[in-house]
Amino acid sequence: MNKQEALSLLETIKYPNLDKNIVELNLIETLEVEGKSLHVQLNLQNEEALISLVKTIKELFKNHFLDISVDKKIKKSKSLHYGSSLNPNNRAPYAKKVIAISSGKGGVGKSTLSANFAVGLAQHGYKVGLLDADVYGPNIPRLFGLESEKLIWNEKNKIEPHENFGIKIMSVGFTTPSHDTPLVWRSSVAISALVQFLEDVDWGELDYLVIDMPPGTGDVQLSMAEELPLYGAIIVTTPQTLSTDDVSRAIMMFKEVRVPILGLVENMSYFEAPDTGKIYEIFGKSKAKELCQNYKLKLLGKIPLDIEIRELSDIGKLPIAFAEEKNKKIYREICKQVIEEA
Incomplete structure (x- = not known):
């Protein structure tokens, strides 16, 4: 069998779950035929597809060659360190504006705001695209009712984002075997995964890429400021002193890396009793105005501690689309202010 005959045979192999063969998808990087030896090198990164294709190729050619080797092209490692907050890289040239939504500590409703925003x-x-960069606590899939979804690779050998509510969504939560699988990653691995989601996902052209950041002021926050020309950040807090202490540090971090802060959102700001309408400040008196005055920020909104918001979020029905009008209006007003600022 010569090289052309081997190529013709490879044309009969369909890419898993696609109606196109691996030759027309340009996945054959190298094809070498020497006597009874065959070497095929594939240009793809999807490990599951690679395992399936290696098995299929070896089975198809076993009666034609004594020695069959199939491997994948080694992808050149991405550069992660040559950007800086003063002169950031642009890993997302497809997005006109990139907005990071961040907080000083976890559990303040940052992901819920990211999804509704x-x-x-x-x-x-x-x-709009939404990247769940909270690698150790990825909640975006559940908020969109996508907690059972997994990574999908398209015919361009790109990761296909999932879609719901009219936006494209990517989360590290799609990479785990089950929802309770922990991601025990060092920060360098987490950052590498996020860079891959920026560069290897088929986002298409976006007006906005929203990034749900992890809480705190660590490597991921710094790396995003170095690898993306962030249009701005939205900071989320609650009235609790423990939260405002931490959010102050988050505010100063963004100021130090020269990322504009678009405004502050105070979540769980108050509880309104459904029977009497009386306002209770469960997490303490609101500190939003004080924070905004101290750091010269815009107050984008105060979101109540509301059972409807919690219930809808838990079942993948986002409040901005399914809640009563008073709760929809709060999220819409936050969006409106950011859009008008642009």
Whole structure:
């Protein structure tokens, strides 16, 4: 069998779950035929597809060659360290504006705001992507009702983002075998995964890329400021002193890396009794105005501690789309202010 005959045989192999063969998808990087030896090198990164294709190729050629080797092209490692906050890289040239949503500590409702904010932008007719960068606590899949979804690779050998509510979504939560699988990653591995999500996902052209950041002021926050020209950040806090202490540090971090802060959102700001309408400050008196005055920030909104918001979020029905009008209006007003600022 010569090289052309081997190529013709490879054309009969379909890429898993696609109706196209591996030759027309340009996945054959190298094809070498020497006597009874065959070497095929594939240009793809999907490990599951690679395992399947290696098995298929060896089975197909076993009666034609004594020695069959199939491997993949080694992808050149991505550079992660040559950007700086003063002169950041642009890992997302497909997005007109990149907005980071961050907090000083976990559990303040940052992911819930990220999800509703992204959908709010889409409701204004913008093309929106949402990247879940909270690698150790990825909640975006559940908020969108996508907690059972896994990574999908398309015919361009790119990761296909999942879609819901009119936006494109990517999360490290799609990479785990089950929802309770922990990601025990060092920060360098987490950053590498996020860079891959920026560069290897088929986002298409976006007006906005919203990034749900992990809490705190660590490597991921710094790396995002170095690898993306961030349009700005939205900071989320609660009235609790423990939260405002931490959010102050987050504010100063963004100021130090020269990322504009678009505004502050105070979540769980108050509880309104459904029977009497009386306001209770469960987490203490609101400190939003004080924070904004101290750090010269804009107060984008105060979101109540509301059972409807919690219940809808738990079942993948985002409040900005399914809640009563008073709760929808809060999220829409936050979006409106950011859009008008642009």
